[in-house]
Amino acid sequence: MAAIGDVARLAGVSKATASRALTGNGYVAEETRRRVETAAAEIGYIASPDAASLVTGRTKNVGVVIPFVNRWFFGEVLEGIERALLTAGYDLTLYNLSDSGPDRARVFEFFLARKRVDAVIAVGVDLAEHEVAALDRREKPLVCLGGTGGTAARLSVDDRAVGQLATEHLLHLGHTRIAHLAGAGASERPDTVQGLRRHGFLDAMGAAGHDPSPADVVETEMTMPGGYRAALQLLGHPGPRPTAVFAASDELAFGALRAAERLGIAMPAELSVVGVDGHEYAEMFDLTTVEQYPGEQGRSAVGVVLRLLGEGAVADPLPDSGAPLPTRLVVRASTTAAPR
Amino acid sequence: MAAIGDVARLAGVSKATASRALTGNGYVAEETRRRVETAAAEIGYIASPDAASLVTGRTKNVGVVIPFVNRWFFGEVLEGIERALLTAGYDLTLYNLSDSGPDRARVFEFFLARKRVDAVIAVGVDLAEHEVAALDRREKPLVCLGGTGGTAARLSVDDRAVGQLATEHLLHLGHTRIAHLAGAGASERPDTVQGLRRHGFLDAMGAAGHDPSPADVVETEMTMPGGYRAALQLLGHPGPRPTAVFAASDELAFGALRAAERLGIAMPAELSVVGVDGHEYAEMFDLTTVEQYPGEQGRSAVGVVLRLLGEGAVADPLPDSGAPLPTRLVVRASTTAAPR
DNA sequence: TGCCCGACGGGAAACGGTTCCATATTCCAC
DNA sequence: GTGGAATATGGAACCGTTTCCCGTCGGGCA
Numbered sequence: 194m195a196a197i198g199d200v201a202r203l204a205g206v207s208k209a210t211a212s213r214a215l216t217g218n219g220y221v222a223e224e225t226r227r228r229v230e231t232a233a234a235e236i237g238y239i240a241s242p243d244a245a246s247l248v249t250g251r252t253k254n255v256g257v258v259i260p261f262v263n264r265w266f267f268g269e270v271l272e273g274i275e276r277a278l279l280t281a282g283y284d285l286t287l288y289n290l291s292d293s294g295p296d297r298a299r300v301f302e303f304f305l306a307r308k309r310v311d312a313v314i315a316v317g318v319d320l321a322e323h324e325v326a327a328l329d330r331r332e333k334p335l336v337c338l339g340g341t342g343g344t345a346a347r348l349s350v351d352d353r354a355v356g357q358l359a360t361e362h363l364l365h366l367g368h369t370r371i372a373h374l375a376g377a378g379a380s381e382r383p384d385t386v387q388g389l390r391r392h393g394f395l396d397a398m399g400a401a402g403h404d405p406s407p408a409d410v411v412e413t414e415m416t417m418p419g420g421y422r423a424a425l426q427l428l429g430h431p432g433p434r435p436t437a438v439f440a441a442s443d444e445l446a447f448g449a450l451r452a453a454e455r456l457g458i459a460m461p462a463e464l465s466v467v468g469v470d471g472h473e474y475a476e477m478f479d480l481t482t483v484e485q486y487p488g489e490q491g492r493s494a495v496g497v498v499l500r501l502l503g504e505g506a507v508a509d510p511l512p513d514s515g516a517p518l519p520t521r522l523v524v525r526a527s528t529t530a531a532p533r
Numbered sequence: 534m535a536a537i538g539d540v541a542r543l544a545g546v547s548k549a550t551a552s553r554a555l556t557g558n559g560y561v562a563e564e565t566r567r568r569v570e571t572a573a574a575e576i577g578y579i580a581s582p583d584a585a586s587l588v589t590g591r592t593k594n595v596g597v598v599i600p601f602v603n604r605w606f607f608g609e610v611l612e613g614i615e616r617a618l619l620t621a622g623y624d625l626t627l628y629n630l631s632d633s634g635p636d637r638a639r640v641f642e643f644f645l646a647r648k649r650v651d652a653v654i655a656v657g658v659d660l661a662e663h664e665v666a667a668l669d670r671r672e673k674p675l676v677c678l679g680g681t682g683g684t685a686a687r688l689s690v691d692d693r694a695v696g697q698l699a700t701e702h703l704l705h706l707g708h709t710r711i712a713h714l715a716g717a718g719a720s721e722r723p724d725t726v727q728g729l730r731r732h733g734f735l736d737a738m739g740a741a742g743h744d745p746s747p748a749d750v751v752e753t754e755m756t757m758p759g760g761y762r763a764a765l766q767l768l769g770h771p772g773p774r775p776t777a778v779f780a781a782s783d784e785l786a787f788g789a790l791r792a793a794e795r796l797g798i799a800m801p802a803e804l805s806v807v808g809v810d811g812h813e814y815a816e817m818f819d820l821t822t823v824e825q826y827p828g829e830q831g832r833s834a835v836g837v838v839l840r841l842l843g844e845g846a847v848a849d850p851l852p853d854s855g856a857p858l859p860t861r862l863v864v865r866a867s868t869t870a871a872p873r
Numbered sequence: 874t875g876c877c878c879g880a881c882g883g884g885a886a887a888c889g890g891t892t893c894c895a896t897a898t899t900c901c902a903c
Numbered sequence: 904g905t906g907g908a909a910t911a912t913g914g915a916a917c918c919g920t921t922t923c924c925c926g927t928c929g930g931g932c933a
Contacts, residue, residue, distance in 0.1 A: 196919055207883045212921055219922085220881050242647050243592070244919035247583045248888045254626075254649075262611050263813075268603035275602075275629040279636060284649060286594075287627045289615040296619060307582050309594075309624060418817045451817065454794070473603075477758045477791065536889055547913045552891055559892085560910050584889035588918045 195238040204232035215240065254284040255498055256310035258300065260317055262289055264415065265444060265472050266487050270316050270338065273491025281499055286310055290318060301327050312498045315340060319385065334501035338494045341384050346497055348490060351517035352386050355483050356393020358522055359467045362481070363437040364401050367531035368465060371398065372409040372435035374423050374445045379412050390441045390469065409435055420448025429456055436531050437465040443472035443482050450478055450527070465528040479526035490518055535578040544572035555580065594624040595838055596650035598640065600657055602629055604755065605784060605812050606827050610656050610678065613831025621839055626650055630658060641667050652838045655680060659725060674841035678834045681724050686837055688830060691857035692726050695823050696733020698862055699807045702821070703777040704741050707871035708805060711738065712749040712775035714763050714785045719752050730781045730809065749775055760788025769796055776871050777805040783812035783822050790818055790867070805868040819866035830858055
């Protein structure tokens with residue numbers, strides 16, 4: 194396998210000059226550079242990243258820790274991150290962190306602590322103090338996308354506002370008894386995504402003078418089957434039921450739609466449903482939703498990381514730091530005026 | 534940052550011995566090993582993987598190239614791979630290869646060719662000759678999961694048999710006019726997943742003495758909206774229509790279910806639907822499907838890779854090489870006897 | 874004319890490990 | 904008692920880069 198020495202010899206220069214020519218660091222005469230480049234191309238030389246990072250300390254690799262890859266939101270974020278990193282010439286090392294399993298410690302203490310990654314993007318993970326500290330100690334920049342914990346750079350949607358927005362949409366339509374399908378743990382952990390959306394819901398309801406009964410707020414896994422089961426429980430009893438549902442994610446909302454159909458509830462005449470995410474299927478389901486552009490979020494996170502790494506040539510401007518990420522209510526046929 | 538020299542000094546041994554003690558290679562007295570280990574723990578020593586791979590040539594990292602992360606099947610495979618690699622102490626570098634874009638060449642020639650990965654797992658990608666050659670030249674083991682191209686180790690479902698199985702299930706139920714929702718490109722590329730499933734469908738139909746009209750086989754993107762649109766086209770016209778649909782994936786099938794509902798077609802009385810995958814939502818939709826355990830497939834691929842890398846301590850046995858991966862027909866309420 | 878500074882290039886020292894080779898001791902077999 | 908494994912350790916080379924330090928060569932400026 195060709196090494197830089199071979200290139201140097203072929204070009205008739207020293208290893209030092211060859212290195213300078215190829216990396217673009219330091220002074221090299223234009224003609225020399227060309228000679229080196231053709232020599233490199235000729236023997237198909239590719240620099241060993243191991244050797245390079247051994248001395249520079251940079252690996253051109255960022256670690257991404259993410260709790261799911263198969264939930265739409267996360268998959269979309271991951272895709273955005275991947276694409277952005279690739280165009281910047283970075284590799285992406287994936288750590289699929291299943292909630293605080295035994296692996297979790299290993300990831301932080303072993304995998305991320307090794308010099309393998311220049312920085313870490315944590316998406317939707319609630320970081321413990323010591324996890325952040327471990328990264329900090331190794332001086333690895335950390336960018337969080339959603340999630341909680343750590344004082345690091347965090348990009349985040351204003352989830353309380355999202356909950357409020359969705360709920361107000363239903364209130365404006367004249368609904369008064371509105372239920373909420375919340376993510377698991379929403380009430381115990383008020384600082385999480387689920388918690389904040391629930392909070393926004395309660396705020397909006399309170400401001401409108403309503404006080405949702407505890408039975409109308411049900412927590413479940415944020416998946417379509419989760420929403421299905423929860424909605425069956427919410428709607429599948431005799432007696433009066435809510436006329437609208439605010440689901441904390443589109444996948445939950447899809448499940449609710451399916452449950453309503455199963456229960457023979459006319460949609461949207463008897464039940465309005467609003468979700469959150471802007472899921473690629475939302476249009477097909479005619480679902481009103483608060484979009485949040487996860488792919489874009491991923492790209493933004495990469496932008497911040499690159500900036501933190503001092504990568505100069507990054508084009509897109511830093512989003513106003515501190516400002517929440519953009520969201521937008523998209524109204525479709527799943528929500529309509531409350532029945533009288 | 535602590536280096537192995539520091540550990541050695543603290544333990545009162547040479548770097549060589551320290552290395553042997555920590556890696557477990559070569560002879561080291563039990564007592565010495567303990568001294569080195571405590572010394573390492575004391576100063577929080579972690580070996581630099583860069584330095585190590587520089588000399589050993591192995592990186593403990595495998596590259597995964599995958600065309601989507603947000604299609605259920607692929608996400609599930611990815612998750613399986615990730616978990617298996619992590620437990621084996623390997624990192625996973627993700628390359629989300631969007632069909633033959635301009636990035637594609639970069640991935641193969643630049644990213645994968647660098648010494649960053651020990652091996653490559655390609656899931657569901659149709660490899661070009663020169664792409665395989667590039668990997669081969671670098672002597673990087675390549676394991677394919679599905680997809681086509683390359684002579685490398687390939688794990689694969691027998692997709693023709695899958696198509697046949699699903700179709701025969703419908704035939705046994707007495708259906709005679711059966712439509713097929715195929716993946717895009719099924720007719721042009723008979724060797725791909727879509728092509729093989731279509732082939733299996735046609736074989737089964739032919740064997741039963743039926744000759745599906747071209748209008749009853751429609752190709753579309755393998756997503757739920759894709760299935761929705763295609764099914765609308767297939768079923769949404771006046772006049773007699775198929776009494777059953779074999780969808781090439783569960784996501785397509787979900788879309789078809791949704792379309793049928795939209796069209797007011799009674800399910801399953803007027804229309805039976807069968808899919809492929811064993812999607813996590815299949816149960817909720819009462820969908821009959823040919824399951825194929827993608828997570829397990831990912832794990833198997835890792836098993837093969839580790840074996841190829843000479844990783845001795847791999848527990849699970851190599852699946853009979855050559856034998857197709859397991860599948861299973863799961864019958865649910867979406868399929869029923871043909872109406873008279 | 875003399876000096877300094879910028880451009881350019883080479884030698885050699887890192888970077889942080891692993892492994893080859895040599896040496897030493899122990900132990901067992903013949 | 905000698906030979907030869909087997910065990911245990913240290914010294915030094917080596918992996919393939921980047922970068923520091925230094926020398927040379929011109930050219931502009933005082």
